Amino acid sequence: MIRIAIVGTGGMANTHARAFAAIRGCKVVAACDVIPERAEEFAKRHDVPAVHTDFDRLLAEVDVDAVSNVTPDAVHAPVSLRAIAEGKHVLCEKPLATNYADAAAMAKAAKRKRVINMVNLSYRNSAAIHRAHDLISRGEIGRVMHFEASYLQSWLTSRHWGDWRRAPAWLWRLSTAHGSKGVLGDIGVHILDFASYAAGDVKAVNCRLKTFPKVKGNRLGDYVLDANDSAVITVELAGGAIGTVHTTRWATGHANSLLLRIHGDRGAIVVDLDKSYRELRICRGRNVDKNVWKTIRCGPTPTIYQRFIRSIRTGKNDQPDFARGAAVQKVLDACFQSDAEGRTISI
Ligand SMILES: NC(=O)c1ccc[n+]([C@@H]2O[C@H](COP(=O)([O-])OP(=O)(O)OC[C@H]3O[C@@H](n4cnc5c(N)ncnc54)[C@H](O)[C@@H]3O)[C@@H](O)[C@H]2O)c1
Known part of the structure; x- marks a missing residue:
């Protein structure tokens, strides 16, 4: 039985708890949050026996093999490094850290300690993106010439996920002092990983970020609302x-x-997760001259949670690992530099 501690028991931790509960041979045995009642409620909801507010004490008192780090972005590095130092396997939420230096240190520490390390770039759970990666690697659409990728959310204009003005989970995402890197760090990380996994490694970026005024004085309580909420990036890939x-x-x-x-130059692929996680569309071969698209059904593919547990069992670290998380972080850092300096940055 692989024993897991979940650290940070806010919204996303519920997804982790449910995912691990559905996998045989592992169990969430401890929950930790700096807000005691949040940890207690979470433990009750998911039937977790040990509850802590201090991660060091948890490590000292509970026997765990692995840590699922679901804390806010700025806490990813300290909690993951602490867990790695104790020889625990770590699944860390995205972005791996808030800068490349921290992300690289995490990847290095995990390698040195030989613990399984994965970053929850969760759109890798889509079978379609793996199929797109395989088809492109096999040359099915020829040389990649051009691509477009977008990740769109609307929680600043819509209340389908609640009112951002009242929920700490949204407010910290809008505030750099609370460790947020804005929309770029929050979901830009996903789409940069998604696109470059299929299309090829990023060589250079030119990025424009925008933070729109949202409330009077741009401040709500402790939260100064200064993190970017729109990002547009032009990207050059290593393949040209x-x-x-x-x-x-x-x-x-x-x-x-x-x-x-x-x-x-010989075909094209579209992955649209609004339509399906398990289908992609492709135009290739004779269809290129007729602009005809075919749908390919893909998958199933194991989730990152399943890959993490399987990696612990087999000792073979699956992707996306901390090294990949750090590589994407390097691109994020280059985007911030590009926006600040108004020029293209090579990776
Ligand atoms: N992979 C995905 O698709 C996905 C989706 C949503 C969120 N996330 C990531 O998950 C993480 C958490 O997001 P969320 O929406 O659950 O946020 P949240 O604010 O709801 O939860 C974070 C929790 O961490 C706790 N916390 C803060 N510092 C801590 C510390 N030092 N030790 C223990 N607990 C601490 C907070 O009290 C809070 O309960 C973020 O990094 C976010 O980017 C990933």
């Missing part, structure tokens, strides 16, 4: 292709939409 990646929290009409179009 160029493309755009854009992401925003202002995309009215889109709760959570990921779209990727990749055009090669």
